[in-house]
Amino acid sequence: xxxxxxxxxxxxxxxxxxxxxxxxxxxxxxxxxxxxxxxxxxxxxxxxxxxxxxxxxxxxxxxxxxxxxxxxxxxxxxxxxxxxxxxxxxxxxxxxxxxxxxxxxxxxxxxxxxxxxxxxxxxxxxxxxxxxxxxxxxxxxxxxxxxxxxxxxxxxxxxxxxxxxxxxxxxxxxxxxxxxxxxxxxxxxxxxxxxxxxxxxxxxxxxxxxxxxxxxxxxxxxxxxxxxxxxxxxxxxxxxxxxxxxxxxxxxxxxxxxxxxxxxxxxxxxxxxxxxxxxxxxxxxxxxxxxxxxxxxxxxxxxxxxxxxxxxxxxxxxxxxxxxxxxxxxxxxxxxxxxxxxxxxxxxxxxxxxxxxxxxxxxxxxxxxxxxxxxxxx
Amino acid sequence: xxxxxxxxxxxxxxxxxxxxxxxxxxxxxxxxxxxxxxxxxxxxxxxxxxxxxxxxxxxxxxxxxxxxxxxxxxxxxxxxxxxxxxxxxxxxxxxxxxxxxxxxxxxxxxxxxxxxxxxxxxxxxxxxxxxxxxxxxxxxxxxxxxxxxxxxxxxxxxxxxxxxxxxxxxxxxxxxxxxxxxxxxxxxxxxxxxxxxxxxxxxxxxxxxxxxxxxxxxxxxxxxxxxxxxxxxxxxxxxxxxxxxxxxxxxxxxxxxxxxxxxxxxxxxxxxxxxxxxxxxxxxxxxxxxxxxxxxxxxxxxxxxxxx
Numbered sequence: 001x002x003x004x005x006x007x008x009x010x011x012x013x014x015x016x017x018x019x020x021x022x023x024x025x026x027x028x029x030x031x032x033x034x035x036x037x038x039x040x041x042x043x044x045x046x047x048x049x050x051x052x053x054x055x056x057x058x059x060x061x062x063x064x065x066x067x068x069x070x071x072x073x074x075x076x077x078x079x080x081x082x083x084x085x086x087x088x089x090x091x092x093x094x095x096x097x098x099x100x101x102x103x104x105x106x107x108x109x110x111x112x113x114x115x116x117x118x119x120x121x122x123x124x125x126x127x128x129x130x131x132x133x134x135x136x137x138x139x140x141x142x143x144x145x146x147x148x149x150x151x152x153x154x155x156x157x158x159x160x161x162x163x164x165x166x167x168x169x170x171x172x173x174x175x176x177x178x179x180x181x182x183x184x185x186x187x188x189x190x191x192x193x194x195x196x197x198x199x200x201x202x203x204x205x206x207x208x209x210x211x212x213x214x215x216x217x218x219x220x221x222x223x224x225x226x227x228x229x230x231x232x233x234x235x236x237x238x239x240x241x242x243x244x245x246x247x248x249x250x251x252x253x254x255x256x257x258x259x260x261x262x263x264x265x266x267x268x269x270x271x272x273x274x275x276x277x278x279x280x281x282x283x284x285x286x287x288x289x290x291x292x293x294x295x296x297x298x299x300x301x302x303x304x305x306x307x308x309x310x311x312x313x314x315x316x317x318x319x320x321x322x323x324x325x326x327x328x329x330x331x332x333x334x335x336x337x338x339x340x341x342x343x344x345x346x347x348x349x350x351x352x353x354x355x356x357x358x359x360x361x362x363x364x365x366x367x368x369x370x371x372x373x374x375x376x377x378x
Numbered sequence: 379x380x381x382x383x384x385x386x387x388x389x390x391x392x393x394x395x396x397x398x399x400x401x402x403x404x405x406x407x408x409x410x411x412x413x414x415x416x417x418x419x420x421x422x423x424x425x426x427x428x429x430x431x432x433x434x435x436x437x438x439x440x441x442x443x444x445x446x447x448x449x450x451x452x453x454x455x456x457x458x459x460x461x462x463x464x465x466x467x468x469x470x471x472x473x474x475x476x477x478x479x480x481x482x483x484x485x486x487x488x489x490x491x492x493x494x495x496x497x498x499x500x501x502x503x504x505x506x507x508x509x510x511x512x513x514x515x516x517x518x519x520x521x522x523x524x525x526x527x528x529x530x531x532x533x534x535x536x537x538x539x540x541x542x543x544x545x546x547x548x549x550x551x552x553x554x555x556x557x558x559x560x561x562x563x564x565x566x567x568x569x570x571x572x573x574x575x576x577x578x579x580x581x582x583x584x585x586x587x588x589x590x591x592x593x594x595x596x597x598x599x600x601x602x603x604x605x606x607x608x609x610x611x612x613x614x615x616x617x618x619x620x621x622x623x624x625x626x627x628x629x630x631x632x633x634x635x636x637x638x639x640x641x642x643x644x645x646x647x648x649x650x651x652x653x654x655x656x657x658x659x660x661x662x663x664x665x666x667x668x669x670x671x672x673x674x675x676x677x678x679x680x681x682x683x684x685x686x
Binding site (some may be wrong): 013 | 426429455457461463466469475478480482
C-alpha cells in the first residue's frame with residue numbers, strides 16, 4: 001500500500017482532520033477524564049440552583065417593602081422634633097402612630113397586590129413615594145406648621161433610605177441568576193476554559209513530548225495547528241452547550257422569567273464566543289508556555305480596560321461585542337445597562353477576531369520551531 | 379549511488395550551546411548507524427532530518443529536498459523518537475489509525491495495515507485493547523516503531539530504537555530492520571549500544587560534541603585512522619614466550635601479559651603485513667594457542683579511538 005498521492009488537497013485536508021478529530025475525541029472521552037469532568041459540569045448549575053431563590057422562597061423572605069417598622073419610625077420622628085425644640089405632644093404622637101400603622105399596612109397590601117418576583121425597582125420606588133406622600137398629607141391635620149416642615153424633611157430622608165434598599169441587587173430575585181450566568185460563567189469560566197484548552201494544544205504535546213509524531217507527518221504545520229484547533233473547538237462547543245443548557249435549566253427550575261427567549265440568544269452567542277476565546281488561547285499558546293497568565297493580563301488590559309473606553313478603540317474587545325449581542329435580551333439589558341447595538345457588526349468583529357488569531361497562530365507554528373527541551377524551560 | 383542524506387556545513391545551536399558544529403557528510407542508502415555519547419548532537423541531527431528543527435546555518439537535504447515544512451518529503455520519511463512518550467489515553471490501533479490518515483494512506487486499507495504493523499513489531503494481540511498508558515517501556519517501543527513504518531517510508535529514522543527491549547526483542551528488532559533494508563528502505567539508527575549497531579550497520583557516522591569525527595563503513599574508518607593498531611587477545615600455554623617471539627619479529631607496538639590467566643594482549647604495528655605472516659609466526663614460536671580474539675574490530679573500539 002502506498003500513500004494516496006492522487007487525492008485532492010481538500011480530501012487530504014479532511015482525511016487529516018479525521019485523524020486529529022479521532023485523537024482529540026478519543027483522548028477526551030475516557031473514563032479517567034469523564035470522572036472529574038461530569039461533576040465539574042454539574043457544579044455550577046448546582047450552585048445556581050442553590051443560590052437563586054424560587055418565587056416562593058423569595059416571597060417568603062422578601063414579603064415587605066423596605067419601609068421599616070412604624071413604631072421605630074415614629075420614635076425617630078419624635079426624637080428629631082425634640083432636638084429641634086418642637087416636640088410632639090402625646091396626642092400628636094398617638095395620631096401619628098395611627099397614621100404610620102395604617103399607611104404602612106396599606107402600602108404592604110398594595111405591594112402584595114402587584115407583587116411578582118420580578119416587581120421592578122421603579123414600581124417599588126413608586127409605592128414607597130406614594131406611601132410617603134399619603135403620610136405627609138394626613139400629618140398636615142396633626143402637626144403645626146414648623147413641625148410639618150421638619151416632618152416633610154424627615155420623610156424625604158426615610159424615602160431616600162427605603163429607595164436605597166430597593167436599589168440593592170438582593171431586591172431583584174433574578175439578578176443572582178444572571179450574575180452567575182453572565183458575569184461568572186460567560187465572562188470568566190468560559191473564556192478561561194477555552195484559552196486553557198486551545199492554548200494547550202501545542203504546549204501539552206510539548207510537555208508530553210508527543211508533538212514530533214504529528215509534525216513528522218506529511219501535513220503542513222499550519223494546517224496541523226488549524227486542524228487541532230477545529231477539533232478542540234468542536235469538543236468545547238459540545239461541553240459549553242451542555243453547560244449552558246444545564247445552567248438555563250437550573251434557572252428554569254428557579255422559574256426565572258423569559259428563560260425560553262434567552263436560551264436561543266445565549267446559545268448562539270456562546271457558539272461565537274467559544275471559537276473566539278479558543279483562537280485567542282491558541283495564539284497565546286504559540287507565543288509562550290505561560291499563556292494563562294498572559295491571557296489574564298490580556299483580559300485586564302484589552303477586555304476590561306480598552307473595552308470600557310467610550311471611543312471606537314473599544315471595538316478591540318471581544319467581550320464588548322459579546323455584550324452587544326447579549327443586550328438584545330431585555331432582562332440582561334435592564335440589569336447590566338450595556339451600551340452598543342446591532343448584530344451584524346459584532347458578529348463580523350467576532351468572526352474577524354477569531355480568524356485573525358487562528359491565522360497568527362498558524363503562521364507562528366509554521367515558521368517557529370517548538371523544541372521540547374528549549375520551549376519547556378524558557 | 380546517490381546519497382540519501384546530504385549535509386553541508388550544517389550547524390545548529392540552542393542559544394549559546396552548539397548542537398551541531400559545521401558538519402558535512404553524506405549518508406548512502408542502506409543501514410547506517412549514528413554513534414555518539416549523550417549530548418553529541420545525535421537527536422538534533424535526527425530532528426533536522428525529520429523536519430522538526432531547522433538548521434541554524436548550512437544545509438541538509440533528504441532525497442535532495444529540505445525537510446522543514448515539506449509534506450511531500452515527509453511522506454517518504456518515518457520517524458521513531460527516542461523518548462518513551464506516546465499518547466497515554468489512546469489504544470495503539472486508534473493511534474496508528476489516526477497517524478495513517480495523517481500520512482495520507484487509503485482509508486479502506488488502514489485498519490488491516492495497522493493490525494499488520496502491530497503484528498510485525500510483535501505486540502501481543504491481548505494488549506491491543508489496552509490504552510498505551512498501561513504499556514511497559516518495551517511495548518511502547520514496539521508501537522512507536524510500528525507508527526514509524528506504517529506508511530512504508532523510503533527512509534526510516536530511529537532514535538535509540540532498542541531502548542527498553544529485552545534481548546529477545548532486540549534480536550527481533552534487528553532482524554526486522556535488516557529485512558526492511560534488504561527490501562530497499564534506507565534506515566538511520568542512533569544508538570549508544572554499539573554492539574547492536576556493529577552487527578546491523580555497515581556504515582557508521584560518529585558524532586562527538588556536535589562534530590562528525592568519522593563517517594563511512596567500519597572498514598573505511600579503521601583504514602582512515604592514522605593511529606589505528608590491531609589488538610588481539612591470545613590465550614596460550616606460555617604467553618611470555620610468545621610475546622618475546624613476536625617482539626623479536628618486530629611486529630608489535632606493545633603488549634600486556636597476564637601469565638596467571640595464560641593471556642597475552644598484543645597491539646600490532648601494521649595489520650596489512652601482520653596477518654599474512656601471522657600463522658608462520660605462531661608456528662615458529664612453539665607455543666600452544668587455545669584461543670584468539672580480535673579486540674580492535676569492535677565498533678566500541680573504533681568509537682574509543684576516534685573520540686580519543
